[in-house]
Amino acid sequence: MISVGFGADVEKDNLLDQSLDALYEKRGSTREKALESIIEAFSQELQHEFVEKKCATLLHQCLNSIKKGSVKEISLASHAIGLLALTTGSGNNAREILEDSVIPISQALRSRSESSKVASLLDCLAVITFIGGEEPEETERSMQIMWDVVHPKSSTNVVATKTSPAVTAATVSAWSFLLTTINAGSLGLKDWQESIAYLSTLLDKDDRSVRIAAGEALAVIFEVGDFERFSGEKVGSGNNTDNDIPEGYIHLKGLKGKVLNQVRELASEAGGKGAIKKDLNNQRNMFRDLLDFLEDGYSPETSIKIGGETLTTSSWSELIRLNFLKHFLRGAFVKHMLENVFLHEVFRFTPKKKTAWGNEDYSLDKLNEKRLYKSPNSALAKARTQYMNKQRMMLKDRKTGHFAAAYSEE
Structure with missing residues (x-):
């Protein structure tokens, strides 16, 4: 048996080999220890x-x-594959990682065993698709695989079991x-209706993590969705009467109204017996931000200090993207944000260069993250919007496919 060394005196390359x-x-158990290593x-390092x-x-x-x-x-293997993709960045290696991994991950998800295993597989699939998925169909495929976990179709041969909140x-x-x-412009009315209807049902679930994820x-959805284009543009001129407005658009507006009422209740939910104060506050803050956005168009703005430079978000998409990668990278988040060129491009973040005076302690615990003022017309919001538009152009319509939301009434 090959022994895996963990001593500090072992060279890093030899340890990896x-x-x-x-x-x-x-x-x-030997493979598990190797994966941990x-x-x-x-x-700790970007192993290029x-x-x-x-x-x-x-x-x-x-x-x-x-x-x-x-x-x-x-x-462990799922996390290692995600870190491998993040280290390679976009390119041929990332595409190969995605193509070679989709089927094994999809098959592993069908077994529906431990929640921790399923969550790790889903995180891995999301990361490798984000990096290696250059065609619309690739993103659509991964999103469909994910949706089949909570709403399996009869054609997928997935055993219909109750999905845990986790x-x-x-x-x-x-x-x-x-x-x-x-690219939300390629999505149809039915795509939005089915997704919003399903997510609305999750807002009524008992589990707080489910409600927050759905929110x-x-x-x-409400940030990227251009719903007004369904309001009757193909029915006639701009002088449409109420009778001219398509039923599908009316239904969509009704769904949004229902969600608004649910969000309003969750933003002011009282703590029940056994409620953890921190979790309750997180929910209230999140849904208060969402309520501000739905009612007045105010997006949450956040700022994180990393390595002496500030990384900001001023849209829901940016915030969700940042939080997901922080969740996936865990303790490696700061290291990757300081040295990973791919993430620099994703967030348009440029860390300070190292100096002769040494490095500061950039541990995650010392990150200074705060909520900024919210203004749809602020200079920061405009700058970030311009960046998002530029990024989409640079990616050459990298993600333009329909996402498939397999929604069914239960």
Whole structure:
């Protein structure tokens, strides 16, 4: 058996090579330790040289772990694949990671076992699609796979079992993350109706994490959705009467009104027995922001200090994207934000250069994150809007496909 060394005196490259070799071992515990070591190495440093030489080997050994490993091994392998994709950045390697991983991940999701395993697989699928999905159909495919987790179709051969709140929240969060990348103008009225109707049902669930995830998804939908184009543009001139307005558009407006009432209640929900104050406050803050947005068009603006520079968000899409990647990267978030060129491009973030006086402590605990004033016409909001438009152009319509929301009444 190949021994995996964890001593500080072992060179990093040798440690990664030994860990990769250990993924061939039959004993599951050995593979788990190797994956933990690989994740730690990818979290502490951006392993560009290792990835350049052994990207395919590491990917396929991780996929083998997803196919045959324990719940813990599958979760670790999923996280390792996501870190691998984030390290490679966009390009051929990222595309290959996505194409080679979609089927094994989809098959693993069908087993519907531990919530932690499913959540890790969903996070992995979201990240590798975000980085490697260059065609509209690729994003649509991943979003459909996610939706089948909570609403499996008869054609998918998925055993219809009750989805846990943890899995539901993870699914909606991953789906929302990819929703921030699509061209909403290509989506049809039915797409929006089905998605909003389903997410509205989640706002009534008992689990707070599910309600928050659904609220964030609805925020992105109402931010990117150009619903007015369904109001009767094909019926006649601009002098349409109420009778000319399509029923589908009226239904859509009714759904938005229902959501508005639900959001208003959640923004002021009283704490019940056993309610955790922090979680309740998080819910109230989130839904108050959403209420401001739905009623007056005010988007939440946030600021995070990283390495002496400020990263700001001024739209729901940017905020959801940032929060998801912080969630996925965990303790590696600061390191990647300081050194990962791909993330610099995603957030248009340029960290300060290192100086001869040394480096400051940029641990996640010391990040200074705060909510800024909210104004739809602020200079910050305008600048970020211009950036978002420019980014979409630079990506050459990278995400222009329809997302498929497999909604069914229960």
